[in-house]
Amino acid sequence: MKKLSLPWIIIPTTVALLLPLFLRDQYFLHISVLILIYTGVTVAWNIMSFGGVLSLGHAAFFGIGAYTVSILYVDYGVNPWLGILAAIIFAAVGSLVLAIPLLRLRGPFFTLATLAYVEVLRLLAIWAVPVTNGSVGITTPPTQGLAYISFESRQPYYYIALAFTLAAIAISIWIYRSKLGYHLRAVATDEDAVRALGVRTNRVKLGSLLISAGMTGAFGAFAALYFFVIEPDTQFSATLYSIQPALNGIIGGMGTIAGPIVGAIIMTPLGEWLRVTFSGASQGVNFMIYGAVLIIIVRLMPGGLVEGFRAIARKTRRGGKGRGGKRSADAKTTKEGE
């Protein structure tokens, strides 16, 4: 069992806590909040990929969370904090629809089912006008204060998002190292073999779905309060909240602890920066560059950024000792055997 390396937890957490003291600029704070939301959703998404499952359905849970908190707040006057709790529960319950394909379909077929689910919910949100206000969407009340998670400055949002994200990371680490984590990681290799060892794999997979969806619902709810306005095409956007978290996770390193965090922290500002920088140029240039970056990373570091950085660190360390050649050749053969 690997021990957690404390410096790797303490240093980034301290930096994150102190960041708003140096970043006074509201735009940068906004980007930071976005990074935190995306980190949280990616970490939540990654809990399913511990079990080798690729979901493109997380926009569904994100949207359910957003709509739950907003409808409860606007129509029923339920406090947003309670609304976030409800969002977690509703997102988890909503994920049960995907339990059927999760337990029956394998690999890409499940992934396609999840994508379809997002689309169904998006259309449902447009169509069910009395509940969701259709395409117009819902605007949350402007009443400010911690009790309503509504502020003038972005700093409090930042700290709330940070608390949520740290909680998500803590849950993810805990699961990875728990019984559920061991069973999930084993399922990722060979479900039949795991069953033959006495593990009820359906429960394991279902557990990861519920936890992952619930966590995503919390971030959807928080994001709804942060943006004030929610509407079907944004909150149930497969591009924004299904594909983006999956990309972050795959780029960083699917199924690892650090991978999704690193992926979200690097890819979110990159996407945002490209969007702003090339907004004047002909449309779509930002996506072209973004796509090129993705291809380069996947080509150079097929195991993800974290794995790639580790390999580079190993190489430079060995190179320093002057016997890099043979050793790194050894490392290469082991890697190919994976």
Next chain:
Amino acid sequence: MGNSLLSVENVTKRFGGIQAVGGVSLELGHQEIIGIIGPNGAGKTSFFNLLSGMFIPDTGKVTFDGKDITGTDPATRARMGVGRTFQVVRPFKGMSVAENVMVPLLVNDPGVSKAHRKAMELLGDLGIAQLADTPTEALTLAQRKRVEVARALATEPKLLLLDEVLAGLNSREVIDVLPFVTTVRDRGVSILMIEHIVSAVMEVSDRMMVLDHGKVLAVGDPQTVIKDPKVIEAYLGSDEEE
């Protein structure tokens, strides 16, 4: 049934037009080792799948430890004490040998650190403690096979189904792995083992069963079975076809 651990009564399994298992019966006693041999496609692995719950038989009955388990799922059977290895060993990726063994140990929820301690104990008993922290990707085939057996043993089985644990090993490695089987029996486990290397199975088996075309060709004392003219014909005949 008497006091046999496993009792199989006339099980059949058909896939479309192919009769994979066509009425096999077998009694296995406590701490008995039965070697199963037969040409490729004889239905050996299908028979194992019927015993481990991967397939449910079309007809027939499987009784284990006095209970009818004919229709139960693999996880339930494993919890009751039916352990198995797979022909193609696939250790869990990204996990060390000890962590692989912890997967079944955690089924009974002893807590992660206790499961780790138990895994280390088991690996020690089996003489492969030095592999504990090795990532499974770095293991040789012979080592993987041993880890596969260790993992199955961690379910604390009463019956262990070994599906070609010797296949793909060179003769030295076979000599290394074979005593493993008797070590396992000495822990109080009954064993059914599918093997292609006849001389190796004969060495450790109390009885042997020969399958061909999904049916039992012969069963009994290894020396007698191997001299059975029907067996010789089926075995040598199919070897020439290969």
